[in-house]
Amino acid sequence: MMPLVRLTGLSVAFDGAPALRGIDLSVAKGEAVGLVGESGCGKSVTWLAALGLLPPKARITGSVMLDGQELIGAPAPVLERVRGGRIAMIFQDPSSSLNPVHRIGKQIMEALGLHRGMTGSNARAEAKRLLDLVGIPDAARRLDAYPHELSGGQNQRVMIAIALAGQPELLVADEPTTALDVTIQAQILELLQSIRRQMGMALVLISHDLGVIAEACERVAVMYAGRIVEEAPVAQLFDAAAHPYTQGLIGALPPMDGPRRRLAAIPGGVPEPWAMPPGCGFAPRCQFRSAPCDAAIPGLMGLSDQHRAACIRVAPAAMPLERIPA
Amino acid sequence: MKAGGALLEAEGLVRRYAMRRGLLGRAVEVRAVDGVSLKLERGRTLGLVGESGCGKSTTGRLVLGMETPDAGRVSFDGAVMPQPGSAAWRAMRARMQMVFQDPLGALDRRLPIATQVGEPIEIHGIGARSERAARVETLLRAVGLRPDQGARYPHELSGGQRQRAVLARALATDPALLVCDEPISALDVSIQAQVMNLLVDLQEQFGTAMLFVSHDLRAVRQVSHRVAVMYLGRIVEEGEPDGVLHEPAHPYSRALVSAIPHPGRAGQRIVLQGDPPNPADRPSGCAFHPRCPVATSLCARETPALKARPDGRLVACHVAHGEVSAGQGHARQEAA
Numbered sequence: 001m002m003p004l005v006r007l008t009g010l011s012v013a014f015d016g017a018p019a020l021r022g023i024d025l026s027v028a029k030g031e032a033v034g035l036v037g038e039s040g041c042g043k044s045v046t047w048l049a050a051l052g053l054l055p056p057k058a059r060i061t062g063s064v065m066l067d068g069q070e071l072i073g074a075p076a077p078v079l080e081r082v083r084g085g086r087i088a089m090i091f092q093d094p095s096s097s098l099n100p101v102h103r104i105g106k107q108i109m110e111a112l113g114l115h116r117g118m119t120g121s122n123a124r125a126e127a128k129r130l131l132d133l134v135g136i137p138d139a140a141r142r143l144d145a146y147p148h149e150l151s152g153g154q155n156q157r158v159m160i161a162i163a164l165a166g167q168p169e170l171l172v173a174d175e176p177t178t179a180l181d182v183t184i185q186a187q188i189l190e191l192l193q194s195i196r197r198q199m200g201m202a203l204v205l206i207s208h209d210l211g212v213i214a215e216a217c218e219r220v221a222v223m224y225a226g227r228i229v230e231e232a233p234v235a236q237l238f239d240a241a242a243h244p245y246t247q248g249l250i251g252a253l254p255p256m257d258g259p260r261r262r263l264a265a266i267p268g269g270v271p272e273p274w275a276m277p278p279g280c281g282f283a284p285r286c287q288f289r290s291a292p293c294d295a296a297i298p299g300l301m302g303l304s305d306q307h308r309a310a311c312i313r314v315a316p317a318a319m320p321l322e323r324i325p326a
Numbered sequence: 327m328k329a330g331g332a333l334l335e336a337e338g339l340v341r342r343y344a345m346r347r348g349l350l351g352r353a354v355e356v357r358a359v360d361g362v363s364l365k366l367e368r369g370r371t372l373g374l375v376g377e378s379g380c381g382k383s384t385t386g387r388l389v390l391g392m393e394t395p396d397a398g399r400v401s402f403d404g405a406v407m408p409q410p411g412s413a414a415w416r417a418m419r420a421r422m423q424m425v426f427q428d429p430l431g432a433l434d435r436r437l438p439i440a441t442q443v444g445e446p447i448e449i450h451g452i453g454a455r456s457e458r459a460a461r462v463e464t465l466l467r468a469v470g471l472r473p474d475q476g477a478r479y480p481h482e483l484s485g486g487q488r489q490r491a492v493l494a495r496a497l498a499t500d501p502a503l504l505v506c507d508e509p510i511s512a513l514d515v516s517i518q519a520q521v522m523n524l525l526v527d528l529q530e531q532f533g534t535a536m537l538f539v540s541h542d543l544r545a546v547r548q549v550s551h552r553v554a555v556m557y558l559g560r561i562v563e564e565g566e567p568d569g570v571l572h573e574p575a576h577p578y579s580r581a582l583v584s585a586i587p588h589p590g591r592a593g594q595r596i597v598l599q600g601d602p603p604n605p606a607d608r609p610s611g612c613a614f615h616p617r618c619p620v621a622t623s624l625c626a627r628e629t630p631a632l633k634a635r636p637d638g639r640l641v642a643c644h645v646a647h648g649e650v651s652a653g654q655g656h657a658r659q660e661a662a
Contacts, residue, residue, distance in 0.1 A: 038514040151601040181377035182541065183598045186585040190597055208515060211587030238589040252519035254548035256571060256588060262526070263548065265519035269484040 002068075004029045004169060004202055005050070005087070010062035010072075012042070012049045017273035019045050021226040021281075022062070024300070027170060032196060032203040034213030034234070036249070037223035040270055043206045046223075047172045051087060052079045085115045088163035092175040094155035098147040104131075104158045105143030108165055115166030130161040133198075135191055153184035160191065170202040177212060189216050210249060214238065219306070222246045225271055225281030228300065232307040242309035245282045280311070288313055333502055333535045334366040334422075338398035339388050341381075345606055356606045358384045360559035361398070363632075368502065369529065371536040373550030373567065375543055375582070377602050381559040382539045386505045389537065390422055391415055403502065420450045423496040427508035429488035433480040439491045440466070440476030446498040465494040468531065469524060486517035490524065497532065505537045510545060522548050543586055547571055555579045558603055558613040561632055565639040575641040577618045612644070615656055620645050622653030 003026035012020040020042040027033050035043040048054050050064040050071060064071040066082060074082075083089075091097050099107060108127040112118040118126055124143065131139035134157040147155055156176060163171055173192065177185035193216060196203050205216050213220050214234050222230040222237070222245065230243040241247045251264030268285040277283050279294040286293065292312050300308040341359040346352070359381040366372045374382045387393045389400050391410035400407045402422065408414035423446075426432045434442055444462045447453065453461060463473045469490040480488055489509065496504055506525070510518040526549055528534060540546050546553050547567040554564040555576065563576040574580040584596040600617045603609060609616050615625040624644050632642040644650045 038516060153601055181602055182585040183377065183581055184602070185587070186595060186597050189587070190595075209587065210515075211589060214589035215587045234589070249515055252516045253588075254519075254522065254544040256544060256547070256586070257568070260548065262523055263519035265523055266516040267520070269486055269517065270514075 003027060004031075004067060006063075006065045007046070007050060008063045008065070010046065010049060010064060011060070012045055012054065013059045014057060014273075018226055018276065019058075019273055020049065021276075021297075023223075023226075023228055025221055025228060025231075027202050027204060029169065030196075030200050030202050031219065032205065032217045034217035034220040035204060035206045035223060036208065036210055036213050036220060038208060038270055040273075041223040042226040043223050044174050047089065047174065047204065047206070051083050051089065051172075053083075053089075084111060084163075084168070085166045086168055087170045087172060088166060088168040089172040089174065090156070090159045090163050090176055092178050094152065094159045094179075095147060097159055098155060100147055103144050103146055104150070108143075108158070108162050111162045111165035126165075127161075130164055131158070133164070133195070134158070134161045135187075136161075151184075153180055153187060156180065156188055157191065160188075160195070164195065164199070167199070168201060170204065171196075172204045172206070174206045175208070176205070178207070178209075185212070192216060210238075210253065222249070225276065226273070227281060227297070227310065229282065229311070230309040231300065232309075236304075236307050240307075242303055242307070242314050243282075243311045244286045244288055244313075246309075248285075331368055332365050332404075333368045334389060334400070334402055334537070335364075336385075336389050336398065336400045337363045339363070339385065339395045339400070340397035341384050341388055341393060342396050354606045357559050357608065358605060359388060359395075362388075362556075362559070362561055363398075364389075364554060364561070364564075366503070366535050366537060367551075368535055369533040370551045371525075371529065371538050371549055373546030373553040374537060374539045374556060375541065375546050375553060376556035377541060377582075379558075379602060379605055380556040381605075382556050383507050385556070386424070386507050386537055386539045390419070390424055390505055392424070417450075420446070420452075420499040421501050422503040422505070423499065423501040425489075425492055425496050425504060425506040425509045427512050429485065429492045429512070430480060432492050433488060435480050438477050438479055439471070439483070439494075440473075443476065443491065443495045443498055446495060450499050452499060461498070462494075465498055466491075468497065468528065469494045470520075484517075485513050486520055489513060489517075489521055493521075493524065493528065497528065497534070500532065501534060503535045503537070505539070507539045508541070509538075511540065511542065518545070525549050543571060543582060544588075555582065558605060558608060560613065560642065561640070562614065562642045563640065564632070569637075569639060575635065575639055575646045576614075576643045577620055577645070578614045581617075612642075619655050620652035621656035622650050623656055624650045625653070626656050 006026040007023050010023040023046055037043045049060050060072055105127050109123040112123045112126055127143055128139045136142050136157050177188050207213050217234055220234050220237050221228045224245050230246045241250055248266035266285050279296055280298055283289045283293040298310045298312050300310045301314055302308050339359050339362045343356045343358055344353040345356045362385050376382045388395050391407050394410055440462050443465055444458055447458055466473050466476050471490050510521050538549055550567050553567045553570050554561045557578050563579045571583055574583050581596045581598045598617050611627045612625045612630050615621040630642045630644045632640050634640050645652050
């Protein structure tokens with residue numbers, strides 16, 4: 001089956017410093033993919049680059065194919081139809097994404113006008129339906145509310161309603177729950193799931209939180225220093241993480257039960273983009289580092305049909321993986 | 327220093343703010359903290375957990391005297407806390423320090439790290455002048471920084487290193503109590519683990535008691551000996567971290583625990599309806615009742631007291647204490 005979106009060798013550099021160093025990732029129709037990693041690993045830049053939302057000084061190479069259409073270097077009118085129409089994006093902080101001086105109804109209707117040519121009472125009725133869909137009580141009256149009159153969780157629902165206005169085939173949600181309280185985070189995750197089921201929409205969920213990804217996604221890609229270091233179905237990643245960085249991320253999560261022991265923290269910090277290690281980006285922090293790690297950047301190798309990892313210790317289907325005590 | 331015994335005791339702390347709605351609106355009273363009592367033993371950690379606006383940070387500032395309570399009292403090391411701002415209070419503040427969420431905001435960008443770590447030693451006149459440089463070096467090593475990193479400025483360090491520097495500075499006066507307000511929430515996951523490990527190590531090494539304020543129950547379990555769950559200015563449940571996490575007694579704690587995302591979670595999540603409440607518009611009776619799945623009409627009328635169950639767990643819930651059988655939820659009566 002042809003994927004909905006396929007990124008191939010996507011790279012981005014700012015002022016000569018690489019932010020993204022060759023991303024290969026595809027998203028099938030209706031699929032939920034998680035992108036996880038720490039700040040600066042390039043998980044947000046990947047999708048900003050794919051949608052042409054980076055400032056002009058960013059140097060972008062590689063390819064982003066949407067249903068057979070190349071988006072990198074595409075003319076503005078093409079991108080404008082894609083953005084919000086076929087691929088919508090929501091961000092971490094809803095209050096800074098909404099215009100504070102316009103009523104939320106107007107902001108939803110603006111998107112409806114742009115992407116579906118709806119105006120007047122038609123648009124208003126559809127805006128109300130969308131607010132109902134994202135679970136805002138008393139939707140008809142709320143259309144006339146301003147963003148500051150709603151809570152953070154409700155504003156994020158409004159952002160989701162605006163994103164859905166163009167009936168996108170893919171929703172890219174960039175840390176959509178990070179600014180919200182945990183009980184509200186649970187509400188938003190549940191909402192994203194139910195909308196995805198109802199509309200058959202694909203979802204890319206960008207998060208630093210493996211737990212959030214595990215609950216909302218089928219497949220997950222782990223990013224480190226501008227590259228994907230491991231990719232697997234969610235359950236497989238947690239049961240048999242192959243890359244030392246993924247193992248480290250899982251080990252760094254405080255357990256919910258069992259005796260309290262020291263967390264397996266990953267030493268050091270992420271490399272700066274202008275001082276990338278020559279080989280594997282994770283090598284300086286890796287407990288299994290050896291000379292070949294610094295010789296060349298390891299590529300993604302298949303462990304099984306759907307499980308790939310970029311580590312020289314991973315021999316394709318040869319040795320059984322030793323489990324690192326997390 | 328004697329081990330065990332209460333180091334910090336707070337009783338019935340209340341902190342109100344006046345908030346004006348709109349330009350000409352009438353001032354509304356907001357009770358950020360509404361009768362919080364807590365006790366912290368020497369060398370132990372109490373986790374204070376809750377969502378934004380529940381008053382956990384204000385409680386942290388109240389116990390340090392950084393804010394004056396409108397009612398209630400704080401005693402530290404067996405003595406009532408002196409008037410904030412007085413010389414006696416300043417002397418006592420050397421023994422209790424604060425660590426904030428955002429290390430870059432807590433550090434002075436124009437001063438090298440070592441100078442900032444040495445500042446409290448100078449201000450409180452601790453030790454001989456000649457020994458101060460050596461003391462700074464010891465502190466930097468204790469938090470896992472190299473002494474040569476003391477010459478760096480905050481922007482030259484990573485987020486995790488900055489939080490280590492903040493910890494070194496907080497430990498400079500050898501405090502008996504550290505109040506850590508969301509010390510890890512601005513950090514990346516792998517760095518959070520480093521800082522949590524460090525907090526546990528430092529406690530072991532220096533015997534420092536900690537009040538660990540966080541919204542993250544997993545982190546609280548990792549570092550705390552006891553945990554108190556706050557909702558809208560009150561403690562609604564308090565007990566051993568494992569007990570609260572595995573068998574939460576208060577319906578709000580149950581929802582909070584079930585909201586923790588983690589891989590392979592079994593069972594249905596309790597998704598709370600509604601938004602976190604507005605402290606300026608506090609519901610009657612139990613403040614949680616409009617969102618509570620088991621609320622009854624009693625819950626809407628009477629505020630439950632924080633009482634011990636037979637097993638020692640403190641809970642403030644009519645249903646958990648069996649004073650009333652579980653209801654079906656009780657919608658809030660709109661004030662007409």
